[in-house]
Amino acid sequence: MSVCLRTAPHVRALLLYADRRFQTDRCFPFIVFNQNQIRSSAQGGYLLTARKNFGLVADKILAVNRDALDSLIQRGRDGGYVKPETPEEKSCFELMTFVDHVAGHVNGSHTARKYQRNEIKSLIYAVGVPVFFVTFAPADFKNPLCLFYCGQNIDLLQRAPPLPSRNDRLRAIATNPVGAARFFRKVVELFTSKILRMGQGRPGLFGPTEAYYGTVE
Structure with missing residues (x-):
C-alpha cells in the first residue's frame, strides 16, 4: 500500500526525527530549501505585463535571439555589471522593461519581498x-x-x-x-x-493591539 505524502509534511517529519540526524546534517536543509525554490519557480512562475503592451511583448519574445540571451546570462553569472553590447542584447534588455517575472509564493524571491511591502502598505x-x-x-x-x-x-x-x-x-x-x-x-x-495578546480581547503590554506585522531577515 502506497501513501502519497506531500513534500512539506515529509520534510517536517524528517527534521523532527527522534535522533536528530537530519537536524544536524550540514547539507540537508540547504538541499531541501533549494529544491523547494526550484520546484516553486518551475511550477508557479509566469510573466506579467500590461494589457496595452501585450502584442508588442509577444512579438519581442518571439524575436528574442537565443545566442544573445545566453551571452547575457553567462556574463551575469559572474556577478558583475552586465551592459548590452549588440542590438540583439539591447532588444533583450528592452523586453525586460516590459515584463516582470512573478513568483510571489517562492520563498526568498524578489517578488515575495515586494508582496510583503505591499501588505505592509495596505495594513x-x-x-x-x-x-x-x-x-x-x-x-x-x-x-x-x-x-x-x-x-x-x-x-x-x-x-x-x-x-x-x-x-x-x-x-x-x-x-x-x-x-x-x-x-x-x-x-x-x-x-x-x-x-501583545493579539485577538484575546484584552490589552497587552503596549496597550490594545489592533494589528501587527512581522518579518524575518
Missing part, C-alpha cells in the same frame, strides 16, 4: 501607521529551552537548570540550526500571545 492604509517598531534577538545559547531543542540534556522542570559550558552551548546551536529555529518560532508565538 498602514487600513489601521494607520505603526506605533511601535520592536526588534528582539533572544540569547539562544543562554536559554534552556533552545538547548533542549538542540539535543542537550536539560531538565526543563527545574527553575534554574544547570547549563553546559559556553563552548558546548555554542557548538550545540551551531550544529543544530533547526533547534534554534524552533526556539525562535516559540519566542515569536509567546510574544504575540502573551505580550
Whole structure:
C-alpha cells in the first residue's frame, strides 16, 4: 500500500526525527530549501505585463535571439555589471522593461519581498501607521529551552537548570540550526500571545493591539 505524502509534511517529519540526524546534517536543509525554490519557480512562475503592451511583448519574445540571451546570462553569472553590447542584447534588455517575472509564493524571491511591502502598505492604509517598531534577538545559547531543542540534556522542570559550558552551548546551536529555529518560532508565538495578546480581547503590554506585522531577515 502506497501513501502519497506531500513534500512539506515529509520534510517536517524528517527534521523532527527522534535522533536528530537530519537536524544536524550540514547539507540537508540547504538541499531541501533549494529544491523547494526550484520546484516553486518551475511550477508557479509566469510573466506579467500590461494589457496595452501585450502584442508588442509577444512579438519581442518571439524575436528574442537565443545566442544573445545566453551571452547575457553567462556574463551575469559572474556577478558583475552586465551592459548590452549588440542590438540583439539591447532588444533583450528592452523586453525586460516590459515584463516582470512573478513568483510571489517562492520563498526568498524578489517578488515575495515586494508582496510583503505591499501588505505592509495596505495594513498602514487600513489601521494607520505603526506605533511601535520592536526588534528582539533572544540569547539562544543562554536559554534552556533552545538547548533542549538542540539535543542537550536539560531538565526543563527545574527553575534554574544547570547549563553546559559556553563552548558546548555554542557548538550545540551551531550544529543544530533547526533547534534554534524552533526556539525562535516559540519566542515569536509567546510574544504575540502573551505580550501583545493579539485577538484575546484584552490589552497587552503596549496597550490594545489592533494589528501587527512581522518579518524575518
